[in-house]
Amino acid sequence: MPINNKSHFASKSLAQWLSYLETIHLTEIDLGLTRISHVAKRLNIDFSFAQVITVAGTNGKGTTCAFIENALLGDKKTVAVYSSPHIEKFNERLRINNIDVDSQSLINAFEQIEQHRGDISLTYYEYTTLAAFLVLMERKPAFIILEVGLGGRLDATNLIDADIAVITTIDLDHQAYLGDNRESIGFEKAGIMRADQTVVIGDTDCPKSVLVHANNLKAVVSLRGDDFAIEQHKKAASPSLWRWTFGEYQINDLNKPFIPQDNVATALTVLALLNDCSFVFNTKSVNALINQTKVAGRTELITKKSLNSRVLLDVGHNPQAARYLVEYLKSQKYDKLYAVTGMLKDKDIANTFGPLTALVDKWYLGSLSMPRGASAKELAEKLLLNEDSANCFDNITEAFRMANKNSTATDLILVFGSFYTVAEVRRLLL
Template sequence: MSQHTPSHSLHSSLQEWLCYLEHLHNQEIDLGLARIGQVATRLDIRFDFAKVITVAGTNGKGTTCAFLENALLGQGKSVAVYSSPHIERFNERLRINRQDCDDQAFICAFVEIEQARGDISLSYYEFTTLAAFLVLMARKPDVIILEVGLGGRLDATNTIDADIAVITTIDLDHQAFLGDTREAIGYEKAGIMRANTPVVVGDKNPPQSLLDHGNSLEAEMYLRERDFFVSGAGNTAGQGDGINWQWRCGQTLLPELKLPSIPQDNVATALMVLALLEVELSGELVNGLIRQTRVPGRTEMFHLQSDIMLDVGHNPQAARYLAGVLAQKRRQENYRRVFAVVGMLADKDISNTLKPLAEDIDAWYLGTLDGPRAAKAQEIARVLPPEQENINCFDNVTQAFKMACNNAKATDLILVFGSFFTVAEIRRLLV
């Protein structure tokens, strides 16, 4: 047994452990399955007791996972969801039957990993993912839903062979790690596929690289607009000519579905997964799930002196969706002005993330996030379209938010977006 210092022992707090893990490996993001695979083998990680669903994609992973979770809990299954990053508490990363994992379960798992890894260096994400796996092996839920952290092929979650793989959307994000084209990124996401195993692809125009990889494995691909179909309304809540939409797969038709608060495309993708799991789908069941499924930090509304919307959108595709929601919300609520509170990471495509929203923003309140990856508020200001005049820069997003609140009237909307870190910082002030 290895010797533990007091900074990382069974008697340490969860926060002490997490501080230790942050400094254990020399790179924050270090993709690859070799290190985690060796330790997983030593720990004998296996999920043969559960049905495993792995969800990858540029956007829409969290909402797809949440819809599946609600649906399967409603079928009487015990359901675990592993996701990252968290918004407020680390414990949010693993929930079982909607209950966040407790500190002690994580600490016991950390101790076991620390003893097993020997001299193998693990990143924070690899270490915490293995801890979640150990907790899941102890709790043995019926269904395990794994949200991929980054990419797919080399993500720590991909040490597990899924019974069903899900790929929501493919777009540009994390280009430094995944490539700078949809074809390159599609290949990385396709890495969660397995031979002769179902994979649901929610992207309406998947890259050829993804299709080629699936065909080479002889994976059972279920593709949007080939195997399942959506018609009516639009992907943004409230868009489209009608108030309802419909979903179809084979002989199953769900004709009068309500508009969800999460992206409609993600509901459609999740319904295909449920069909593969032989859940008996009906309009009444699905509309109940649509009403039930709301995810923190995804177009989440708070009503204080003025209305506040939080969204973790941080790439161009997410911003295009958010722009549609914002435009519709502005029409519905007749907001006089929209103030944007933004903090972003420097390695994001800041210009193309802000551009889709620019015409609906009346004033910008830009803050600098904590950490070495953060973009300075002044750097964000420089890439805003030149016609944007009301731009205010602050040392942090809390200052930016408080000034926006001071200036906003009851008829205004404050939109907070740009990063999980931005939403986490402001959500703590609101909840």
């Protein structure tokens, strides 16, 4: 179906459309596939032209998608990635052949959805997901990688039957929507699976709920630890080198990646299982891909002459992500660690801060100015600091500028806690 029909909505800019979409549904998050399925049927959504990979997980989705994307692009395939949220501009949510979608294509898609949805109310995320689907139907890439927004079973991306389902990790996050334990959360993420489907699971301690659901569907599962594995180099001279094994594949002497090593292993397993993918599995080609794959806001290290110290940006916003950050920081050299953070109030703030408290020398807490944003005072309370002893600021920009002012060249500033937090600082720096 073409997506360039004109109507009285055509005069809206992308910013105006996005502002409008924020007003047409009562709640920001309203999980379920009923509404979006009705509209998708009217729009004749169909991805039969592509191989589809759907990636769910508590952490690691974006980096896993990026690694697979880079491999397919290197293999001269056409590939699209749909992800959320964005860091700097909305167009980042859909990239085709590593180029962000243009605003006019999104506007045309929004216009078509508005013409077909009738009186069906869609959330911002459902509406924008359908828009991405319409653009993809027009462009027809050979491979489509869908990053699940929240959970899996009831996420808008689960409208599509994928050829390969991927679950990166499972841990506590979004408990109000997914359940308060790993078994419940695992069940929700396992909802992206289909009968007889190829499934890759990167979690080293996979909940039983996931494996039971896969078994009931007779899915063909490749499980971390059982079917594919990571082994660190045993030689003291090169402890950062590692090996990935999966069936007949054994790739040695792999470099330390810029993204989590676990996600590289999961992505490599997906590539090995893809049809029509001729990626060469040897140390040279995998290392080239490892060296190439960097993702904005994921352990992104920035050095600039205008800064007093190095800055590490990471969108980590839950306890599992914080534990990974601790291990990463232990590999870095610095004198003092200054943490700049702002978080959403519905996150597990105390347990996200917890793993980092032993490493952080000074905290710079900024309020996030949005309905779900926590105030700096609320963050200080979670850190068990009183308002006088904590460094509290009205916004992230002020918090970062003070951290930079107080730091020296041998220190490190960690900016983490939310996509919104990283986005604000990243705009200042880049």
